[in-house]
Amino acid sequence: MSTLYRKYRPKLWSEVVGQNHIKLTLQREIETGRLAHAFLFSGSRGIGKTTLARLVAKSVNCIKRTPDTSEPCGECDSCREITEGHSIDVLEIDAASHTGVDNVRESIIDSARFLPTKNKFKVFIIDEVHMLSTGAFNALLKTLEEPPAYVIFILATTELQKLPETIISRCQRFDFKKVNIEDIVKRLRTIADEEKIKIDKKVLEQIAYRSEGGLRDAEGLLGQIFSMGVKEITEKEASLVLPRSDFSAVAKILEFITQKNLKDALIFLNNLVEEGVDLIKLTEDIIELSRLILLTKLSNELGKLSFAVDEKLLKEIMKFAKIFSVPQLMKIIETFLEQKRHLRASHVPQLPLEMALVTLIPETLSPIAIVEATFTPSQQQVQSEPAPIHVTSKPVLSELETKKEEKKIEKPIEVTASEPTGAPLSFDKIKEKWDHFLKKVQEYNHSLPLILRMSQPVGVRGRAVQICVKYAFHQDKLSELKMRSLAEKAMTEVLGETAFIEVVLGDDKAPVIVQIATEPVAPSTDTLVNDLAAAFGGQVVG
Ligand SMILES: [Zn+2]
Structure with missing residues (x-):
């Protein structure tokens, strides 16, 4: 956009x-x-x-x-x-x-x-x-x-x-240099004010981090959030467009590693997953923060290499640089890099990150690692004492598993037929009832209508309504059993007949339309080109 x-x-x-x-x-x-x-x-x-x-x-x-x-x-x-x-x-x-x-x-x-x-x-x-x-x-x-x-x-x-x-x-x-976080946030704030939209500072910061110093990307993300049509945007609304991850969560995970607190680290990670954190982004952020800490350890100047480092983050980096040793940081980076490769294929999405934590936390318990990390006399004595017993991951994991099991039992079993059968639905009727459907969904769920408002019905396959979404993230969200069931329930009620939902991802990789202004162009043509470009997700250059 x-x-x-x-x-x-x-x-x-x-x-x-x-x-x-x-x-x-x-x-x-x-x-x-x-x-x-x-x-x-x-x-x-x-x-x-x-x-x-x-x-x-x-x-x-x-x-x-x-x-x-x-x-x-x-x-x-x-x-x-x-x-x-x-x-x-x-x-x-x-x-x-x-x-x-x-x-x-x-x-x-x-x-x-x-x-x-x-x-x-x-x-x-x-x-x-x-x-x-x-x-x-x-x-x-x-x-x-x-x-x-x-x-x-x-x-x-x-x-x-x-x-x-x-x-x-x-x-x-x-x-040209990448634009720093503070400048991007300031710029986004100006735009939000002009557009008369209230938006949390935290959201603006997340956009700035995500856009990696690119102002155009940042403004594009802001535009996507605005297109939900909400006048007050908190992290909750923004999370529908902006897969969540931020450095405060990453710092927390590193802190658990320094505290050798495997149990709380795993619980924290699982809570993040429940909140819908983007695991790939989270992993990348863990690697990036560890990298910055490592660079800071090597030289104070190096830690400021990233465009994303502001005062607050720099303080965190300095704090961790005093705690972690160089080999420890290398081990953390290696472990998360290795597990990142498994993220997409894992049937339990967070499993690779859990494995990383289990790998890392006994490691930081080893007395040698502690001595390398800090050189205070009291901790040096640790070396002469017998090695502490490593915390095993088993009780923690089984505790988590039990928690999950209990949750599963409490939930009523939802049955959704995956194959649409019976007389086909009428596409005209669906288009006609679409607004009604959006209102109906609102009664069941807060976030679902926001996604659906950015989508549109594109066809019918038997008894399934095909809904086209713009972002892969929305496709994932709508395909979740809970969300899909709600949407199907609302659609069935509105149409007065059984309906299923199929989510398809729209292709917005349209060619960029180029206009070379060798001659003055009449404004009407201009508007037409703009409209065309907008419809295909492209932009007019020139
Ligand atoms: Zn002039």
């Missing part, structure tokens, strides 16, 4: 989040009028390369910009045309698309020979420039060697190493 990203794309330099060093340098060049003619923006996707490229194009061409300042007015014809993506002199080309590669000669090289039509500068923004063919690079190189005074090239790439050295050396180069 790119709508929020498009809607809130910064229109002024002061609105840009992160990339401070780049922002300041570019602004100074614009203010002094000493502008390079070729820029190279490199860095991962969704962190502001195109946004800054457009700002450069806007500032240099703004008719009303006061000399010695860099902010564009945002109102003159030139500013508006660039914002709307149909300026005749600002050409945006996506080299990753076939069209981009084919058109490079005519749309760039030939066009660069002519003066700008309406503006002071002709600006070429070439995205994913590393995708150009050798022929296209050679043609581009010639132009870059002696660029006309009225031309500015802004090349952007996610894979700098694939660019010919000859191209790199002719550009002023900027390496």
Whole structure:
């Protein structure tokens, strides 16, 4: 979902989040009028390369910009045309698309020979420039060697190493950094306020962690949460879109390991599973946090390597760095890496993580490990004492198993026929009753309607209603016996005849539609393309 990203794309330099060093340098060049003619923006996707490229194009061409300042007015014809993506002199080309590669000669090289039509500068923004063919690079190189005074090239790439050295050396180069957590959270808060949606800070932090420093991804996730249509979003609502895991849970697990508390560690893990934690993400987070602790042990500076480290997390990292030894951390990372491979295939989802804990906790009990971890005299004496008896995992596991058994017995046995038989349902009737169905479901369950509102009926197979969902996570959730039974119950009541539910995952891997603005595009076509792109989950570039 790119709508929020498009809607809130910064229109002024002061609105840009992160990339401070780049922002300041570019602004100074614009203010002094000493502008390079070729820029190279490199860095991962969704962190502001195109946004800054457009700002450069806007500032240099703004008719009303006061000399010695860099902010564009945002109102003159030139500013508006660039914002709307149909300026005749600002050409945006996506080299990753076939069209981009084919058109490079005519749309760039030939066009660069002519003066700008309406503006002071002709600006070429070439995205994913590393995708150009050798022929296209050679043609581009010639132009870059002696660029006309009225031309500015802004090349952007996610894979700098694939660019010919000859191209790199002719550009002023900027390496874009991932945006840090605090900046992303601040930005998301601004958007939520603008949209008049109340949202927990914790949720915003989770989005920021998940998006790994990519602002566009963060705004995309926020958009998915907003599309549930809820005005107040807590962790509970967000968990439907955002598979849960956060560093506080991870820190807790590491703490159990330091305390050699296998029993509570296993109970804690099982509680997380009940709450619907994403086990793969949790495992990755355990590995990542252990890695950061290990790096901090080796050098204080290294621990800050991750974009995700804020003050609070840094404190946790320092705390653990004092407790764990290097071999212990290596063992933790190895164990979780090994068990991560089994996660998808395990029929008891949390079993691999339980195995990891059982492997690790006796290990930390060994007297040698304790001595390595801390060097206080009282603990060094441990070495001379007989080795403590290892806690065996058996009683704990069987205790947990008994708990589960009891739970199972309490639950009434639910019977669901898996094969839809009987006269087929009417799809028209289902579509007609869909809103009624959503209301009915609301009576039974709080979270189910939120998922269903983001889904739609797509067909009928016998007595089964096929419901299409957008996210694999929703498919899993709806396929859970409890959720499916509720949905089937509601559907049966609404239709007045027995109905089953089949959940299918929608394909949103649509091609990105590329628009090269060689000619002014009428707004109506623009809207049509936008609508089309939105319907196929793509986005319009240009
Ligand atoms: Zn302007």
